[in-house]
Amino acid sequence: MRRVVLSGEKLMANRFQLPNLGIGLGLRTTHYSTILEQKPAVDWFEILSENYLRTQGRPLDFLDRIAESYPIAMHGVSLSIGSTDPLDRQYLSELKALRDRCRARWVSDHLCWTGVAGKNTHDLLPMPYTEEALAHVADRVRAVQDFLGAPLALENPSSYAQFTDDSMPEWEFFGRLAEDADCALLLDVNNVYVSSKNHGFDPLSYMNAIPFDRVVQFHVAGHTDHGTHIIDSHIGPVIDPVWQLLGAAHQRSAGVPVLLEWDAEIPSFEVTHAEALRAREFIGVDA
Amino acid sequence: MNREATADALGLHERASATPERADTLSEAALGSAPAWTLGKLGLRAQQEWFLAIISTPQAEPAPVNEHSASRLIKPSATLSSLERIDIYRRGYHARLIDCLLDDYPVLAHALGEAAFEALCRRYIAQHPSSGPSLNYFGRHMGDLCRSEPLPEPGFAADLARLEWAIVLAIHAPTSEAIGFEDLSQVPSERWPGARFRVNPSLEILHLDYPANAYLQAYRRGEPMELPGARPTSVAVYRTGRSVWRLELEPTLVTLVESLAKGATLEAGLAEVQALLARGAEQDGAEQEIARKVAHCFQHSVSSGLFSEISL
Numbered sequence: 086m087r088r089v090v091l092s093g094e095k096l097m098a099n100r101f102q103l104p105n106l107g108i109g110l111g112l113r114t115t116h117y118s119t120i121l122e123q124k125p126a127v128d129w130f131e132i133l134s135e136n137y138l139r140t141q142g143r144p145l146d147f148l149d150r151i152a153e154s155y156p157i158a159m160h161g162v163s164l165s166i167g168s169t170d171p172l173d174r175q176y177l178s179e180l181k182a183l184r185d186r187c188r189a190r191w192v193s194d195h196l197c198w199t200g201v202a203g204k205n206t207h208d209l210l211p212m213p214y215t216e217e218a219l220a221h222v223a224d225r226v227r228a229v230q231d232f233l234g235a236p237l238a239l240e241n242p243s244s245y246a247q248f249t250d251d252s253m254p255e256w257e258f259f260g261r262l263a264e265d266a267d268c269a270l271l272l273d274v275n276n277v278y279v280s281s282k283n284h285g286f287d288p289l290s291y292m293n294a295i296p297f298d299r300v301v302q303f304h305v306a307g308h309t310d311h312g313t314h315i316i317d318s319h320i321g322p323v324i325d326p327v328w329q330l331l332g333a334a335h336q337r338s339a340g341v342p343v344l345l346e347w348d349a350e351i352p353s354f355e356v357t358h359a360e361a362l363r364a365r366e367f368i369g370v371d372a
Numbered sequence: 373m374n375r376e377a378t379a380d381a382l383g384l385h386e387r388a389s390a391t392p393e394r395a396d397t398l399s400e401a402a403l404g405s406a407p408a409w410t411l412g413k414l415g416l417r418a419q420q421e422w423f424l425a426i427i428s429t430p431q432a433e434p435a436p437v438n439e440h441s442a443s444r445l446i447k448p449s450a451t452l453s454s455l456e457r458i459d460i461y462r463r464g465y466h467a468r469l470i471d472c473l474l475d476d477y478p479v480l481a482h483a484l485g486e487a488a489f490e491a492l493c494r495r496y497i498a499q500h501p502s503s504g505p506s507l508n509y510f511g512r513h514m515g516d517l518c519r520s521e522p523l524p525e526p527g528f529a530a531d532l533a534r535l536e537w538a539i540v541l542a543i544h545a546p547t548s549e550a551i552g553f554e555d556l557s558q559v560p561s562e563r564w565p566g567a568r569f570r571v572n573p574s575l576e577i578l579h580l581d582y583p584a585n586a587y588l589q590a591y592r593r594g595e596p597m598e599l600p601g602a603r604p605t606s607v608a609v610y611r612t613g614r615s616v617w618r619l620e621l622e623p624t625l626v627t628l629v630e631s632l633a634k635g636a637t638l639e640a641g642l643a644e645v646q647a648l649l650a651r652g653a654e655q656d657g658a659e660q661e662i663a664r665k666v667a668h669c670f671q672h673s674v675s676s677g678l679f680s681e682i683s684l
Contacts, residue, residue, distance in 0.1 A: 139506040140544040163505035169417040176505045201420040205502045245460040247447045313451035319390035348388035
């Protein structure tokens, strides 16, 4: 199992012994200059893996410099773990090389599929929660972990549709997948909130079913409420009910790093970081 | 002949995991239509093909299933029908890719206007769906598409798209630093004729029919612009460190750089420049002026940072 630990990082009680890095931010180009010039005291950054793949140029220059000073975790959107297309071995090789280059503490992606028949929608498309899908995804997660030589963390996505042939709720699928594939989980509490509103379930039911010893990271984010449905737009500050869900998740864990995603109308670095640090109010100052 | 840096010194924007939203210029897509899919019990593969076929259908067209068919696979919610729920993904699919193209082609979008650019993007998405894990090169066909589209000035649009795409390529090209005169000063004079220059690995020289670079620069400066008439120009696009540069090239500089890029020695490259100038000289006694211009051409190529290495 690959593991790189900087001095000062706290090893925590998740079963993968991945470190609790603290409160981090999604790395965004609009903040590059501030980060490089001012070296703000941020615990860690999460990168969108695909932004640094299939490039030899400037994105990697920035990443190299930032990775010299901050712990990095990788978060992908194109693994397409639920697709019925074959796994893209070239993509996996590139992920692995990027991980080694930036010394990423872990690699994550989403419980979803992004395309089929050779097409990539670059969107996080919903899975049916069936035994067939569970077996299919678990096989692929195991294959990816074998390839990476490290645990893969899978995130619960926001979803806007449910299949009629679902045979279990998402939280059961998510938890069983983690056990069957022996993978890590990235619990996005904003996504739990968004999906709970879109599908009409109690978010605490979700929380209660999660095997928290497998959770290695939390996500929080803003969203857009259209009245009839909520879109996971990563815009604006995090609303209090989502912060409270983070608190509920934190209580069930032994200490998990928190990451704020802000992707639309991104404010200054200072405002973004201040929003992320609000997590302290809900998880305690020692996290 | 100044070189201009692009205003965006940092890079292209992220392709995030968020669900993008756009205020579509389209009228509401027709959600109901004749069913084109016979639905029995579908396995995972068939479900995914079904879902993809619906969400990748252009929004100006009716969905390929009706509500009755959709509800056999997708549950309605308390507030949305099955087809409305799928349509969230359909909108998200197109919005994300339009945003990507807008990120790559902001000046083309300005030149065409929002509605025309969005319509162009929708045709692009239909003709060139993404097949790879990264969106970094998704927009590579825009120049070709512009040339074949019924746009007001398709030639200008195509040239502008080629220029903006060259900027994208320069961002993703290997990083290189430029050699300067201090590097040249270390070359013994007797080695000059045989010296070979490696051009910056990100360099692309565009030969355009329209002054797209002047238009782009006016856009960056916030100056008033009109769609220009045809005027051939050559533009070098390249990156040194983190800065992407656009440099309009005179014919002499094009000749020198293209010659050296092909591996010619400096002596051979300058001879080509000299020959070019001599063809344009109409009066006797122009030799000194030609020699001055040849020297200036070389100095300009070095000071512009077009070369990354000298080999002797």
